[in-house]
Amino acid sequence: MNNVKFRTFSMLVLVGIAILGMGFFTVRFVMFGEQWAGAPFNATAFQGGVLTAGSITDRNGIVLADMTDGRRTFAANGDIRRATLHAVGDRGGNIGTGALSLYAGELMGYNLITGSYSLSGAGRQLQLTIDAELSAVAHRALAGRRGAVMVSNYETGEILAMVSGPTFDPSDPPTSFDPAQGVFMNRGIQSAFSPGSTYKIVTAAAAIENISDIWSRIFVCNGVLVTGQGDVTCPGTHGSINLIQAMAVSCNVAFGELALELGGRLLDSYARSFGLSESTRIGGMSGVNTASGNFDIAPSNTAALAWSGIGQSTNTVAPASMLRFVGAIANRGEAVELHYLKRTGLSGIMPTSTARLLERNTARQLEEVIEIQNRGNFPGLEIYAKTGTAQVGGGLDPHAWFAGYIRNEGFPLAFVVVVENGGGGAAVAAPIANTVLQAAISG
Secondary structure (H helix, E strand, C coil), X not given: CXXXXXXXXXXXXXXXXXXXXXXXXXXXXXXXXXXXXXXXXXXXXXXXXXXXXXEEECCCCCEEEEEECCEEEECCCHHHHHHXXXXXXXXXXXXXXXXXXXXXXXXXXXXXXXXXXXXXXXXXXXXXXXXXXXXXXXXXXXXCCCEEEEEEECCCCEEEEEEEECCCCCCCCCXXXXXXXXXXXXXXXXXXXXXXXXXXXXXXXXXXXXXXXXXXXXXEECCEEECCECEEXXXXXXXXXXHHHHHHXXXXXXXXXXXXXXXXXXXXXXXXXXXXXXXCEECHHHCEECCCCECCCCCCCEHHHHHHHHCCCCCEECHHHHHHHHHHHHCCCEEECCECECCCHHHHHXXXXXXXXXXXXXXXXXXXXXXXXXXXXXXXXXXXXXXXXXXXXXXXXXXXXXXXXXXXXXXXXXXXXXXXXXXXXXXXXXXXXXXXXXXXXXX
């Protein structure tokens, strides 16, 4: 009798394990089946690593990738092909953020019932949120330099432009690539750069919430801030200025003083809560992670801490993460999930994922601080932004930054421009942003 009970119990345990195993596999299949089907080893959809099904258009219906006579083809316009390379991808699947790789399962028409099998074999047409013509404007403005230009709708999270340089023509790719150029890397998402003075927005946000007299405080800049360990220099001698004036002239002394008062750990907590010193997600579960940033928690009362609060030292930020942050300021403190695949069907009617990065009042006050007073260089733009000139050492020119948003009616647009080793933010990055934004509002 005992043997029968033991065998029965053992059989029940084995059946239970089998059911759990099947359940685990089923869950994994539902969650990741599309990714498995979209892997290049799937011979029903890939030939020589090239996806042979599906087409891609921009938000306005411009064809960005298609299949013609069994061959993957790209947009008719050369500037558009180069400008959208890192959003669309190439034939070889080398671009990790390209839709041809990232959304291969959807392009082939994968579903849970038939898998990747399709009667027509043509796959599906996907629409990106990318504006191809605006991207071409950004590509021309970047003018072959290394860097990134990104524009998003801060109310919907849709990315309208995501241009990375260097780039190449996917219809006529080079026979060899210099790895040092990082041409396959999407610098907007997959790279992190020293942010320079754009980081003063973070320090200002922390000061607004933690320093009670911040609006009445007067800073005195004589060109240098002396700390317990080293000095911080300022590009100007600004005299007596308040917070708004300090941001307008990008005073290192004022923001260095604030960093020393706030402390490294508090500033680090703000950088983390704003999504600047860690990886953030673009496009939800099927999307891609940004590069992780960094905030240097330096000892108290040191030049290193002051420089960290100014955006120098070893601080780094991914351009896409900065885009999300400034978009949240514009959107009254709420960051809408960035994405560049047009949402259709069920996902199109579901509310977009959001995260509150700042309190509404903090966002409103921060807008007062970053409002550009002299808009002569940005005609017709109601612009709120900050430039950055990030020193990188090694005898290299600084990274040029410009990040912010506009409030022109009907154009809720956030933007970020980074030119790697490009020089000054005001001289190099700001004109690129102006060119792109003028094109955006002119239609």
